[in-house]
Amino acid sequence: MSSVYCALVHHPVVDRQGEEVTTSVTNLDVHDIARSARTYGLRGYFVVSPIEAQHPVVQRIVDHWCSGAGKHRFPERGEAIALVRLCSSIDHAIAEIEATEGKTPRLVVTSAKSGRNRISYAEEAERLRSESRPTLLLFGTGHGLADRVLQRADAFLEPIQGPTDFNHLSVRAAVAITLDRLFAVKSSANNPI
Ligand SMILES: C[S@@+](CC[C@H](N)C(=O)[O-])C[C@H]1O[C@@H](n2cnc3c(N)ncnc32)[C@H](O)[C@@H]1O
Incomplete structure (x- = not known):
C-alpha cells in the first residue's frame, strides 16, 4: 500500500484568463481538507504557498488546535490539523516526503477539465493498493x-462529474470526493444479514 499525501497548491495555479498566479491561503481549506485527510488515512497534508507572510497564519491555526486552547476543547480537530505541513513549493513537499519515506513520491494531479490520458478512480485505487512508492495527490x-x-504528473485523475453540466465544485468538496472514491470502505448496509 502506498503512503498517500495530499497538497493544496497556491502556486503555480492559473486565474480565469489562464495566467499563472499565486492565491491566498484560506482558513476553511486548512481545516476541512485536514479533516478529510485524517478520515481517509493520509500521512500528511501540505499547504503549498510561496508567500512567506501567509505561513504564520497557517501556523497559528495549527498551534491553536494542536497545542493551544482548541486542543482541550476539540482534541479530534487537533488530530486532523496535526497532518498539516507548511511548505513554499511542490518541490519542498516532494523533498519532505522523500526524507520521511526514503522514496520519491508519484505525483497524481486533479482537474475539473476532461481531456486525454486521464485515469479512473478505480485504476488509481488499485494502483495505490499495490504501489510501494509514496503518492502525492x-x-x-x-x-x-x-x-x-499537470505535465509533471505520473497520473492525471478523471474529473468528478455529476449528472448536470454545472462544473464548479469547491476544492474542499473535490478533495473529499476524490478521497472517498479512492479509499472508501464498502458499505455493508444493503447486505442481507
Ligand atoms: C476551483 S477548482 C479549479 C477548477 C479548474 N477550472 C480546473 O480545471 O481544475 C480548484 C481545484 O479543485 C479540484 N477540482 C475542482 N473541481 C473538480 C472536479 N470536477 N474534478 C476533479 N477535481 C476538481 C482540482 O484540484 C482543482 O484544481
Missing part, C-alpha cells in the same frame, strides 16, 4: 493547477 486553487504542474 495535488489539488489546485484559483482556476486550477498550472500546466507545468
Whole structure:
C-alpha cells in the first residue's frame, strides 16, 4: 500500500484568463481538507504557498488546535490539523516526503477539465493498493493547477462529474470526493444479514 499525501497548491495555479498566479491561503481549506485527510488515512497534508507572510497564519491555526486552547476543547480537530505541513513549493513537499519515506513520491494531479490520458478512480485505487512508492495527490486553487504542474504528473485523475453540466465544485468538496472514491470502505448496509 502506498503512503498517500495530499497538497493544496497556491502556486503555480492559473486565474480565469489562464495566467499563472499565486492565491491566498484560506482558513476553511486548512481545516476541512485536514479533516478529510485524517478520515481517509493520509500521512500528511501540505499547504503549498510561496508567500512567506501567509505561513504564520497557517501556523497559528495549527498551534491553536494542536497545542493551544482548541486542543482541550476539540482534541479530534487537533488530530486532523496535526497532518498539516507548511511548505513554499511542490518541490519542498516532494523533498519532505522523500526524507520521511526514503522514496520519491508519484505525483497524481486533479482537474475539473476532461481531456486525454486521464485515469479512473478505480485504476488509481488499485494502483495505490499495490504501489510501494509514496503518492502525492495535488489539488489546485484559483482556476486550477498550472500546466507545468499537470505535465509533471505520473497520473492525471478523471474529473468528478455529476449528472448536470454545472462544473464548479469547491476544492474542499473535490478533495473529499476524490478521497472517498479512492479509499472508501464498502458499505455493508444493503447486505442481507
Ligand atoms: C476551483 S477548482 C479549479 C477548477 C479548474 N477550472 C480546473 O480545471 O481544475 C480548484 C481545484 O479543485 C479540484 N477540482 C475542482 N473541481 C473538480 C472536479 N470536477 N474534478 C476533479 N477535481 C476538481 C482540482 O484540484 C482543482 O484544481
